């Protein structure tokens with residue numbers, strides 16, 4: 001457990017729409033990494049994939065993601081890299097666009 | 109005027125992962141897990157609650173609230189209210205007994221703000237958890253986390269506040285205990301009660317229908333609210349705001365999120381309301397203080413992060 005965070009792999013995240021960048025840690029959600037770095041490049045809401053405030057587009061880079069509210073991310077959104085930063089775990093350096101709080105219509 | 113609705117009976121919430129949700133509602137908030145049904149739903153309650161359950165968690169791909177149900181004094185009241193709900197124009201659905209294990213038939217109805225509600229009168233009573241009904245001790249020693257005592261109320265966001273006010277007051281017999289009025293005298297928040305509590309349900313005006321803001325659980329003291337805040341930090345739980353005090357109802361509170369993004373509140377204290385009391389009014393130019401009495405400032409997240 002000790003220093004696990006310090007040993008974790010680090011990735012660079014470029015946020016193109018606001019010319020900001022921050023360092024993301026492996027195993028840490030993209031949004032959590034942003035908050036810990038003191039950057040304000042993505043809106044922070046529930047941090048649990050429910051509210052949609054942290055919606056981003058991943059333009060480049062691999063990541064894995066946890067389940068996200070279908071009220072905010074449809075299947076086709078997901079395929080196009082439209083995801084919730086609080087449910088995304090980078091696997092390499094990412095280029096993203098933030099501030100995309102537009103809901104996709106979907107059923108419960 | 110009272111119409112026989114007593115109190116919030118249960119709330120059914122959708123979560124993205126049921127086991128993660130249990131770490132929140134059971135291990136952190138300290139609700140008691142009492143049952144799992146054949147559909148995989150998990151039933152919980154606060155330890156002081158006499159009925160079998162008050163919170164139901166259902167796994168789904170979209171977090172939020174399915175419905176909140178109010179318990180009535182008798183089945184005759186449920187029949188009477190059913191007729192009045194139909195006359196009011198609600199879409200009414202009869203949910204058979206044991207659709208929720210241990211609960212009698214429920215009458216489900218929609219509302220002008222787009223939320224689903226229910227009334228019912230019968231539920232298995234298992235008694236307070238961990239203490240005897242005869243010569244009871246002060247509290248059970250086996251409680252975990254925040255040791256929440258009961259599900260207290262929920263706050264819902266929707267558009268037609270006037271419509272849902274009519275539904276709750278004229279049909280269900282709630283009173284308006286507190287309200288926020290804008291500069292044109294239009295109501296932008298309403299806190300409604302069926303009891304002596306400052307609120308059994310609350311609504312805030314919002315352009316979308318049917319949104320869920322938080323489910324709230326009762327603690328006994330400010331010290332316990334501070335201890336809840338410590339636990340939120342210790343468990344790295346997503347914090348919204350607090351600990352602080354509300355202007356509205358004057359309760360002492362902290363807000364945080366479950367792992368699917370549904371907001372939770374634990375709080376203590378708060379004002380009381382009798383049916384002859386006029387509503388307490390806050391004005392929109394004091395909205396910051398009405399919501400957060402100390403900082404007197406709203407955070408954007410509190411207004412916009414909804415499920």
Ligand code: FES
Pocket residue numbers: 031043044045046047048049050051052053054055084085086087369413
């Ligand atoms: S912060 Fe709410 S969905 Fe990410």
Ligand SMILES: [Fe+2]
Pocket residue numbers: 261262263322324373
């Ligand atoms: Fe509340």
